[in-house]
Amino acid sequence: xxxxxxxxxxxxxxEGENLVLNCSFTDSAIYNLQWFRQDPGKGLTxxxxxxxxxxxxxxxxxxxSLDKSSGRSTLYIAASQPGDSATYLCAVSTGGGxxxxxxxxxxxxVEL
Amino acid sequence: xxxxxxNPRHLVRRRGxxxxxxCSPMKGHSHVYWYRQLPEEGLKFMVYLQKExxxxxxxxxxxxxxxxxxxxxxxxxxxxxxxxxxxxxxFCASSPPGDGTGYxxxxxxxxxVV
Numbered sequence: 001x002x003x004x005x006x007x008x009x010x011x012x013x014x015e016g017e018n019l020v021l022n023c024s025f026t027d028s029a030i031y032n033l034q035w036f037r038q039d040p041g042k043g044l045t046x047x048x049x050x051x052x053x054x055x056x057x058x059x060x061x062x063x064x065s066l067d068k069s070s071g072r073s074t075l076y077i078a079a080s081q082p083g084d085s086a087t088y089l090c091a092v093s094t095g096g097g098x099x100x101x102x103x104x105x106x107x108x109x110v111e112l
Numbered sequence: 113x114x115x116x117x118x119n120p121r122h123l124v125r126r127r128g129x130x131x132x133x134x135c136s137p138m139k140g141h142s143h144v145y146w147y148r149q150l151p152e153e154g155l156k157f158m159v160y161l162q163k164e165x166x167x168x169x170x171x172x173x174x175x176x177x178x179x180x181x182x183x184x185x186x187x188x189x190x191x192x193x194x195x196x197x198x199x200x201x202x203f204c205a206s207s208p209p210g211d212g213t214g215y216x217x218x219x220x221x222x223x224x225v226v
Contacts, residue, residue: 004154034215043116043203043219044155089155098143098207099168100215104154 002027006090006103013080021075022104023090026103028068035064035075036089038105044089048075080110114138116206116218117186125226130190131198133221137206141216143167145184146179146185149201161187194225 003026013019023033032051035042048057048064050073056065061078077084087107091100117136125131137144146158148171160168161181172179177217181187191198205217 036217041222044205044217046215046217091155098145098160099157100145100147100155101157102147102155 001099002030002092002094002103004090004092004103006088006106007008008106010107010109012109012111015080015082017080017110018076018078019108020079021077021088021090021108023073023075025071025073025092025095025101027094028071030092030094032093033066033073034091034093034100035062035073036091038087038089040086047088077108079106080108082110082112085109087111116141116204118202118204118218118221119143120164120221121219122222125194126226127195128193131178131194131223131225133189133202133204133223134186134220135189135190135204135206135218136186137204138216141206141208141214143207143209144181145200145205145207145215146187146189147205149203151200153216158207194223196225199223199225 005024007022034049035047038044050057050066063076066073087105089105092102093100119134123144123226144161147155149155157171159172176192178190201220201222203220205215
């Protein structure tokens with residue numbers, strides 16, 4: 001059974017810091033891995049998707065890496081801003097890519 | 113393209129009543145998924161549907177819960193005889209045919225059972 005763990009559970013940083021969020025999964029037979037952002041009371045916004053054959057993806061200040069063999073992914077956020085405050089969720093897909101298993105998230109607060 | 117539309121946004125039901133949650137997928141998306149987010153827990157997969165077919169319902173509770181995605185109209189998640197433990201945020205997502213990339217989530221329905 002796939003299990004996804006995210007560390008840390010919560011993180012508070014001053015504006016401008018670079019930070020790393022971690023995600024680990026127990027079954028390396030994944031189809032892809034996605035990072036999502038969830039704002040309070042809102043839905044999920046997909047940030048980055050890494051196919052199992054890829055090592056990393058970048059979008060603006062975000063960079064996500066994937067090491068499938070060790071069951072790890074990291075989300076790197078450069079020059080953090082207060083608007084980055086949200087919960088970040090990691091999810092892996094199996095079974096042809098249609099079913100996602102989520103971690104419990106990292107709640108990020110970026111302070112002025 | 114309006115995205116994945118879920119309604120209602122908030123739903124309050126008394127114990128024993130029925131809850132019906134609706135999800136209209138993005139235009140061109142034929143796959144629909146339902147996830148549940150319990151307080152202080154992560155999102156859990158419930159069911160994956162295509163038009164008129166349930167593909168994977170391995171995450172659905174065995175009793176009181178059902179889902180459908182008819183040929184016409186939105187997907188419906190139905191919870192009969194709700195209990196307090198059903199209080200949660202229910203999210204719908206859709207994707208185009210294929211490998212599940214292009215997952216798009218709705219804003220969710222927050223169900224409160226009183």
